[in-house]
Amino acid sequence: MNLHTRIGLGACYLFLATPVARSALEAAMSTHMLLQIPLLAAAGVLLARLLPTRRRDALLAACGGALPLVVLALFASSYWMLPRALDAALGDPLTEAAKFVSLPLLVGLPLALAWRRLTAIGRGFVWTNFISMLAVLGWLYIAAPVRVCNNYLVDEQGSTGWLMVKLALLLFAGWLGTLFVGGKPTRRDAHGFVTPPRIMKSCTFDAPQAGKWARPSHPPIANVACDLPLAGRLLNGSLRSTIDKRADQGISR
Secondary structure, rough: OOOOHHHHHHHHHHHHHHHHHHHHHHHHHHHHHHHHHHHHHHHHHHHHHHOOOHHHHHHHHHOOOOOHHHHHHHHHHHHHHHHHHHHHHHHHHHHHHHHHHHHHHHHHHHHHHHOOOOOOHHHHHHHHHHHHHHHHHHHHHHHOOOOOOOOOOOOHHHHHHHHHHHHHHHHHHHHHHHOOOOOOOOOOOOOOOOOOOOOEEEEOOOOEEOOOOOOOOOOEEEEEEEEEEHHHHHHHHHHHHHHHHHHHHHHHO
């Protein structure tokens, strides 16, 4: 990313930390949980994309691979979805500062670093864990007869719970749909190994003149885009025709 993109991302993160943005996003429970917290985690993902590839690989190796980073991100995200954590962030400035630091560095950044190294099963585990946690907490907010967050009303708590359940269903449907949409089939040989795609090269051939190959001209007489086996067959056939003509001339003499 260029310098202007980095400055823009940094400005967006600083804007989320301003009192105006914090008051607007934390005034309602739904925007606090479903907008501010995901935006802070997304800032960590963008931070990982700003790092060079060599630096990301070094951080991944220093942390012990993808599995410890995924576990760290799951535990950190689970904590900030608890009602007690929301109340602590609204009442304690230090906890609020810890939220703005831990969500990008302990949730977004580790997931972005580990995501490329995860297999399909590992990514499915992350998705199902997050979706199930979102649905269970949403059901808890709906079914709780009292306020679980002291800073929000019961009606707002119920509406947030329904939004969380609906979001979990949408995420599950979207993730499930990606499982049925596959890419191009992988070519494998008789032993089950993946075969690389055929490399197409541009082969230039000059038409034969009077039984001999003409010298290369500019531009070439014929420009044929072919693969290597086809080029070999064409060259072999041309050589055979030239040899046969010379043999016929020798017999006639």
